[in-house]
Amino acid sequence: MFMNPALINASERRFKQADFAPAALNRKLGDGPIPMTVEQKRARMRQLLAQTDNTVSARIGLERIINGNELDSINYLAKGIVASRSVCRIQLKDARSNLVGYASGFLIGPGLMMTNNHVFGRPADAINSVADFDYELDIAGMEREPVRFGFEPNKLFYTNDRLDYSIVAVAPVSLAGGRRLIDWGWLPLSGQPGKGDPGEYLTIIQHPSGQPKQVCVRDNKLLKYVGDFAWYMTDTSSGSSGSPAFNRFWQVIAIHHSGIAKKDAQGRTLTKDGKVWDSSMDETSINWIANEGVRISAIVADLKLTVGSHPLVKPVLDEVQPPLPAVTEKAAMPPLNGNGSDHDVWFEQSGNVTSLVVPLRIPVPFFRKNGHILPEAGPIQPATAPVAGPVNGARIGLLTGRPMESVHIDQSTLGSRSGYKPNFIGAGKFSVPLPKIPASLKSRIATLKSNPSKSELKYFNYSVVMNKVRKLAFFTAVNIDGGAQQDVGKREGDSWLRDPRIDKDFQVGNEFYGKQSTFEADRSANPFDRGHLVRRLDATWGNSVDQAKEHGDDSFHFTNCCPQFWSFNQGKQLWAGLEDYTRDELLKRREKGVVITGPIFDGPDADGADLPDPAGRPHKDPVFGGLAIPKYFWKILVSKGNGRLKAAAFIVSQRHLIMDIDRIHDAEKLSAEDVEVFQVSISDIAKLTKLDFGKLAQADSHEATGVGPRLIQTFDDIRI
Incomplete structure (x- = not known):
């Protein structure tokens, strides 16, 4: 996605109003404990409890935040892999289906995607564009074949230029047929503000410059909140517009949309090697000093007030949880090293796709109850509508199990x-x-x-x-x-x-x-x-x-x-x-x-x-x-x-x-x-x-x- 001058100017105005130097604030926040009063600790404990729904996890999370402890359970990686599935590359195409650029987006509910307003500013921008899922490298470093889905803005399209976000319906079946969008799940959105504290580290999953899916795991510190926006030190690039920014619990706290470039005394944008940048150069060469994202809490509030009654939006606001990723069955093929132990690699068949599997055991705790598989955070909800069928004249809420x-x-x-x-x-x-x-x-x-x-x-x-x-x-x-x-x-x-x-x-x-x-x-x-x-x-x-x-x-x-x-x-x-x-x-x-x-x-x-x-x-x-x-x-x-x-x-x-x-x-x-x-x-x-x-x-x-x-x-x- 190409730079939008009006968007950059708006970000720069907020940057000046916020009156802070990213590098200096980054040094001030440091990597050590975050000073908190007793009241702040109590407030953060309440937020963490709401995020994790688990007293022990919330207490451990608070300890890591205030002590600067970056150790996490190994299942953090598994949860990140699950979260990454819902992120896609967007191929931007004009009315003649010519490719005009790339961006990123992510699913936020059954059949619904979010990206930036400067990516999709009107329904016509989405009609011929394409969402590429699974466009990433496998464990052998080879590109996986992307699964492509079309957009259906006639079903739902809503945009907000000030908050720079758009939501659009996505076709339920892939363009080539045979693949269901629901298999990629979605990222639940929480309207609760303060899901991260300045000094905490964020993770952004993105498709920079239209490349295979990447993740930033370094230099990604949350610096400051400014109204409806969050500022952070995270490596992004052109094409990263529309990427989700996660806290340590893999909750989306912001959608990335813009950055601030370093400039000389004449106001000219500088490259990483100190030269003056011009439009003939790639945007990846720009010396970005800070990035800005739109807070999810502001977006959820806007959705409630505008399209909250739409059937595609209701599951988003109800925070309906996605289904577990489908578990593939082992094909009847001999293991490559022949002895059948837990350290074997094998071929695995899922539909028409055959994959080479190298087992990395990452424990994600689940248990069975009444014949259902449940994660530690609560029941996995069906991926259809936010309510089940009528029971005694009332519909049953999937989140509460109570009549709605x-x-x-x-x-x-x-x-x-x-x-x-x-x-x-x-x-x-x-x-x-x-x-x-x-x-x-x-x-x-x-x-x-x-x-x-x-x-x-x-x-x-x-x-x-x-x-x-x-x-x-x-x-x-x-x-x-x-x-x-x-x-x-x-x-x-x-x-x-x-x-x-x-x-x-x-x-x-x-x-x-x-x-x-x-x-x-x-x-x-x-x-x-x-x-x-x-x-x-x-x-x-x-x-x-x-x-x-x-x-x-x-x-x-x-x-x-x-x-x-x-x-x-x-x-x-x-x-x-x-x-x-x-x-x-x-x-x-x-x-x-x-x-x-x-x-x-x-x-x-x-x-x-x-x-x-x-x-x-x-x-x-x-x-x-x-x-x-x-x-x-x-x-x-x-x-x-x-x-x-x-x-x-x-x-x-x-x-x-x-x-x-x-x-x-x-x-x-x-x-x-x-x-x-x-x-x-x-x-x-x-x-x-x-x-x-x-x-x-x-x-x-x-x-x-x-x-x-x-x-x-x-x-x-x-x-x-």
Whole structure:
């Protein structure tokens, strides 16, 4: 793939903004222990546990990270071989099927491949191109015959130019016939951020310059995260675009897409021998000083918001595991050295292919259960759809083995909902009442039809108070019980309802959200998604799985919904991650907590900054589709510790995404700046919302009252 000037320029701008010298940072990180605070170690332990699903493996992994220990079990090699199968060379061909270049790509789900946007920028780029699997050297150093598959962009093609990635459907059967794509498996994608720490080593499997498959095992250190991008010292080349970058657990943490070349004082690109490079030279001669990849966590967030309902994308988001590679049978041929021992080499037959096998025994632990072969990390899932057939009216999730039922809300029992409980954490000093709305805003409160003196809408485990003028919630408040959480599996579809207890005109419904172009890359018709204020997972606790599901389904009321720009990306990931952070702590300690959330209406802008100015004058929110869209949202997390309440407050800004909303049909606006998250003081949120949070201001664990807002880039930045 040839260099894309616009792509290189964008990478260079981020490189300058990040303000770091790769070589100096590489030396600073060194090969020794990575300094970590106690909080950072705990956070990394949680991440490793989620990655490995094994307490022992997570503990060993953490020890290796902080001690710089590069020793690994020998099965690391076997797992790498399995991971490499899903990586292919892409032959780029024009409308006349002329070869115009090479790139790399990898399968991410059944029948679905990922590569860069600058490789496939439109469906036409993929129509005549070819994916070459098994284009690599065998143990004897001979080229294996590649197995070629065509692309089917008519089934699915989605691209994002800012994140520089594209996904495209691949034909299920090879061009020559007889080979199934499913035999090459796929690489599951995890949306969890922070799957690697600066100083850790990455591995990139690639087809540099269209050559047979190669792997970089040296000089491949993760240097820095910059928003949705990762910087690393890894050897790549032209044709490496679209390659997966792995952490030590063979999880994909980024897709490689660009690099930064060393330049002279005149801004000219230099070669490795110090000469000035020009387009007549091969790109492999360029002196690349650092490489950039797009973080998988950002890509997964984008997929969820754009094409998450597509049947080819759902297995990706559900992290369905690929089948084990097929085991070939030994042919009835005599061993070459004649004695039949474990050290023999032999011929092995698989279909029409005969291979010379030199046994290298690498133990990968498996065991049998109920007639199935299971790996140490859990069951190998079928490679078809993400759900099995219907059982008693519900489909069964392959990951959880539990019913995946559609959201169902019984509104005939709304009057019996207990709602948010102020004494949930404890009575007296531990009580957390609902925020109070000042007299100046009383006329804006939506009251109950049956009792105009009341405004609290009570649901299972949470409550809402609505602003009838803005048709959105003043705030929501949810109780979370870490000791009663239930695993209800993944939901299947959304089914949102208006609450009949207040006037329907005081709520925003499908008349606004229904115009979403869910399956299209162009979201200009309506770029706003239904954003939960109280998350379903926060409410899914109770005495049984069925009860917890009923509680979680209750979160699908439009009163609990706020318009959120579809490309929240990493910012939205962090926003949800704040709740994950607290919820994980509550689950671990089996304790109780509270989350209070809401929008900031007409937030005062601070000279174009991402944060509203608590001392400023209100600034009208922009209007889209007849609805004023909040520029900012706030969240307060409350728990108990050391005999007192602990509270922390946050603001997320989508201001840059929506301020020019009258120009939203300009496609450039759909790739605007990232959403940012800040930890702020509760007193500042009180000024911005005019709500009274009572004693929570005294329980604030953040030092923002003295030092100002804190930009949250990773969970390690959070202070609770």
